Amino acid sequence: MSRMKRFLTSDPPDPFEPRVTGWIWRLVETYRAILVLMILVSLAGCSVVGIVPAVPVEGISTGPGQDIPADESGRYKYLEQSNTQTHQAGTVESVIEYGENSVLGVHYPVFGKEAIDSVTREFVEDIISGFMSEVEDFTAEHADLRAELNVDYETWLVEDRLVSIKFIILVNMPGYAHPEVTVETFVYDLETVQPVFLEDILVEGSLPKLAQLARDDLASNPDYAGYVDLDLFTTGTEPVYDNYRRFLLTQDHFTLLFQKYQVFPGAVGTPSVAIPYGRMEGIIDLPGPDSQAPQDPPNAMDYPRREPPPDIDGNCGPGSAGGHGIGEEAVRQIDPDKPMVALTFDDGPLSSTTGSILDTLKEHDSVATFFVIGNRAHHNAELLKRMVSEGHEIGNHSFNHKRLTTLSPEELQYQIERTQIAVKTVTGVEPLIMRPTYGSYNNQLEQNAGMPMIMWSVDTRDWESRDVESIIQQVMDHVQDGDIILMHDIYVPTAEAVKAVVPELISRGFQLVTVSELLAAKGISLEAGKVYRNGGNLQY
Structure with a gap:
């Protein structure tokens, strides 16, 4: 951070938070400023440049991503404040960073409820991390031609209980014809402190x-x-949950939001539909005053250790490798005498690509194993539920893709157990296998993983090539009975390659099964802390 200036900002409490007035308020604000400055001073390599208030920019609109030059101090006022109008709940917090090649202004709400605020912060951190990775090799020709990340939000509060958050995420790079704009939504019940998904309120x-x-x-x-x-338009509005998972509850409307290119060409932007509640009778059922808060989830450090999956007998259904699945249980037959492979996907789920892969697998009555990142679970809940209901296996791939071999035992346990909780909270299914990040493991990880560790025998190197034909060739030129094939469900070329790989494998006589099904069918019992590479090769 030695080349980056960082500012932290915070708005006064909103009307739904307790107020402190007069000199007490000024004292609290002074203490807060001192505390933030102390934190900033403690960050090695960072320059403390002060607290930036939300300053209106007179005479111009302050929408995100505008081509507005920096002021004399090199700052962009529109970037340093939330520019949206609707903040009905929560207090705004901001992260402002100025670097030689990039700038960012990220604004998000906090509600004083850790279960909600922690998810929001993780979501924001994930966005910032992705942006910084994207611009890592970028060099700005001029200070006004730096890459830009601007995240803003709005909140709505219904009956002092249901809060909806809309995030507007803008990325702009020199050379882009237009800024990339996406939207995401979160809805929470403030009484139960639980997320509200479309499935929770949609009448069956x-x-x-x-x-x-x-x-x-x-x-x-x-x-x-x-x-x-x-x-x-036809495909983007089909009655599937992934098309309608972005919604808001406002005082008068149920609002649906669609991503750019989801239903219309990109020139249309991000369309939305606000439907009056009067037209939603018999379609949605909002939580009432009698709803009870569920029990608190277990503390990550006290979470019970997992038992390895039991041997299979050839009859497999949804969730068979990780507990009972969601919805109706269908039975698939696995013939242990016929060749089989396990497709595995790391680093997801991601709405723009994982859904396509699931569609392909469903079309060909096949399953796979998805090693997921825990901090993606909440805002991709529908995809995870779909994985379980359609018979796929979910594995643990850490909470935010830290290199596990470099962590302390406490940090390692946090990465694993936090993901266990995140997946189980959404799906009801707890992962029973894991894949070490970067394919790297050591004695400490073997001793503390608490699960079998799954590697691979065929590496598509999709992360490197990002090329459809190369991915297909890597699979089809090397695949053998019992292989575990590594891919990543966060790349569009991978999703496209899967459309060819799956039917071709089937045409060659392979059964597509989960990792646990593959190893069990090959007579291999899974043990916690052991490393497995394919259906015939066990490395201790």
Whole structure:
């Protein structure tokens, strides 16, 4: 951080938080400023440059990503404050950074409820980390041509209980024709301190009705009239949960948001539909005053150790490798005398790519194993639930992709157990296998993993090539019976390659099974702390 200036900002409490007035408030604010400065001083290599208040910029609109030059001090005022209008709940916190080649202004709400605030901070940290990785090799030709990340938000509060958060995420790089803009939403019940997903409030069997309402409203908007006959509109509004997982609850409307390119061409931006609650009768059922808060999840450090999955007998259904699945249980037959392979996917889930991979696997009645990052679980909950309901296996790939061999025992346990909790909270299924990050392990990890560690025997190197044909060739040129194949479900070329790999493997006579199914069918019993590379090779 020696080349980066960092500012931390915070707004006064909102109307729903207790207020402190007069000299006490000034004292609290002074103490807060001193505390933040002390924290900043303690950060090695960082320059303390002060606390930046939310300053309005007179005479201009302050929307994100505008081509506004820096002021005399090199600062962008629009970047240093939240510029949205609706903040009905929570207190704004901001991270402002100025570097030689990039700038960022990230604003997010906190509610004083750790279960909610921790998820929000992890979400924000994930965005910042991804942006910094993207610009790592970028060099700005001029200070006003730096890469930019701008994250802003809005909040709505319904009946002092249901809070909805909308994040607007903008990335702009020199050379982009237009800034990349995405939206994400979170909804929480402040009484139960639990997330609210579409499945939680949607009346059973009413997803097609919701989809039809959305289609009708989009089609009736004159701004979209020229696009509703496109295949993009048809597929983007199909009655599947992933199309409708971004929603908001406001005082008068149930609002659906769609990503850029999801339903219309990119020129349309990120469309939304606000449906009055009067039209939602029989479609959604919001939590009432009698809803009870669930028991607190177990502390990560006290979380019980897992037992390895039991041997299979050839009859496999959803969630068979990690407990009982969600929804109806279908039975698949595995023939141990026929060749089989296990496709595995790391680092997801990611809505733009994992869903496509699941579609391909479902089309060909096949399954795979997904080694997930724990901090992606909450805002990709529908994908994880779908994995379980369709018979896939979920494995643990750490909470935020730290190199596990460099961590203390306490940090290591946090990475593993926090992911266990995140996945189980969303799906009801606890992972029973793990994959070490970077494929790196040592004695400490073997002794403390508490699960079998799964490596691979075929590496597609999709992270390196990002090329569809290369990925296909790596699989088809090397695959053998019992192989565990490594891919990553965060790359578009990988998702496209899977569309060819899956049917080709099947045509060659391979059964596509989960890792646990593969090893059990080969007569290999899984043990915690042991390393497994394929159906015939066990390395201790």
